[in-house]
Amino acid sequence: MSAPLVFIDGDQGTTGLQIHERLHGRSDLRLLTLPEADRKNAARRAEAINACDIAVLCLPDGPAREAAASVVNPAVRVIDASSAHRTDADWVYGLPEMSAAQSARIATAHRVTNPGCYPTGAIALLLPLVQAGLVPADHPLAIHAVSGYSGGGRARVDEHEGAGASQAPAFQVYGLGLAHKHTPEIEKHAGLTQRPFFLPAYGSFRQGIVLTIPLLLRQLPAGVTADRLHACLQQHYDGAAHVEVVSLQDAQAAQHLDPQVLNGTNQLRLSVFANPLHGQVLLSAVFDNLGKGASGAAVQNLDLMLQHAA
Known part of the structure; x- marks a missing residue:
C-alpha cells in the first residue's frame, strides 16, 4: 500500500x-x-x-x-x-x-x-476557564496581541524585508474598526456569549506572538483566585504535548515576555501573572504565529x- x-x-x-x-x-x-x-x-x-x-x-x-x-x-x-x-x-x-x-x-x-494564529492563544487561555465557570461566558473581555510582521502575509513581509525595509514601522496597532475577522472565531470556540474586545498589532520582528488578557478578580465569580485560574489551565493541559503552563513561581519571577522565544516550534506557552494587592490577573500566551499559529x-x-x- x-x-x-x-x-x-x-x-x-x-x-x-x-x-x-x-x-x-x-x-x-x-x-x-x-x-x-x-x-x-x-x-x-x-x-x-x-x-x-x-x-x-x-x-x-x-x-x-x-x-x-x-x-x-x-x-x-x-x-x-x-x-x-x-x-x-x-x-x-x-x-x-x-x-x-x-x-x-x-x-x-x-x-x-x-x-487562526491569534485565536489559538485566546481560545487556549479562555475555553478551560469558561467551561469551569471561573470566567463567565458573558464576561467583558479585552484581548491584546502583538505578532511578528509575517502574520500580515507577503505584503507585510515585503514591507519589512524588501527595498524599503528601512522605512517600515517599528510597531503598528491595527484593527481599529474593532471588526477583526478573528473575533467571531474567538467568541465561538472559546464558548463566549458576548463578543470580546480584540486589538492586534504588528512588531518589527519576523515571527512570534505575545497575547494577553487582563482580568479583575472582583469582576469574576466569588472565590476565583489566580491560583484557581492557574490550576484549571494546568489540569486542562496535563499531558498535552504542545501546550505548557508556566508555574506560578516562574511567572512571578518573570520580568518580560519574549514573543520570539518559541519560534520554529509547535509549542504554546501559557502563563498566569497576578498582583494580589490590586486583585489583578494577566493571562498570557506565547507561540510562533507560523508554528502553532x-x-x-x-x-x-x-x-x-x-x-x-x-
Whole structure:
C-alpha cells in the first residue's frame, strides 16, 4: 500500500512554504506539487485536489472556498489553513487541545479548519476557564496581541524585508474598526456569549506572538483566585504535548515576555501573572504565529488524520 498523497494548494505562500519544509524528507507520505505554470490553472488544481488523499489549502479565503467546493471525490480530506471555514459548523475546528475528544474528531474528519494564529492563544487561555465557570461566558473581555510582521502575509513581509525595509514601522496597532475577522472565531470556540474586545498589532520582528488578557478578580465569580485560574489551565493541559503552563513561581519571577522565544516550534506557552494587592490577573500566551499559529498546527492536524488513515 502506497503512502498517502498530500497536496498543498498554495505552497508558495508563507504558510504553505513552512508546511512544505516541515514535511520535507518524511517517508510516511508523498507530496503532490504543481509546476509553477499550473498553479493558477483552475482545472489542474481541481484535478490535483481530487487525486490526493489529503489536501492542505494555504490560500486566501475566497480561493480556499473555491478549492473546497471543487472537491468531488468523496475520499479526499481537506485541511483549510485560511479563515474561510473557521466558524462553519460543517467543519471540525483544528485545535486538538480543546478537549479530550477533539483530537479524535480531527482524526476522523473529512473537513478540518485550521485555527487562526491569534485565536489559538485566546481560545487556549479562555475555553478551560469558561467551561469551569471561573470566567463567565458573558464576561467583558479585552484581548491584546502583538505578532511578528509575517502574520500580515507577503505584503507585510515585503514591507519589512524588501527595498524599503528601512522605512517600515517599528510597531503598528491595527484593527481599529474593532471588526477583526478573528473575533467571531474567538467568541465561538472559546464558548463566549458576548463578543470580546480584540486589538492586534504588528512588531518589527519576523515571527512570534505575545497575547494577553487582563482580568479583575472582583469582576469574576466569588472565590476565583489566580491560583484557581492557574490550576484549571494546568489540569486542562496535563499531558498535552504542545501546550505548557508556566508555574506560578516562574511567572512571578518573570520580568518580560519574549514573543520570539518559541519560534520554529509547535509549542504554546501559557502563563498566569497576578498582583494580589490590586486583585489583578494577566493571562498570557506565547507561540510562533507560523508554528502553532499556522503551519505547525496544520501538520499536527495532518498527523492526526494520517494516523486514523493508517
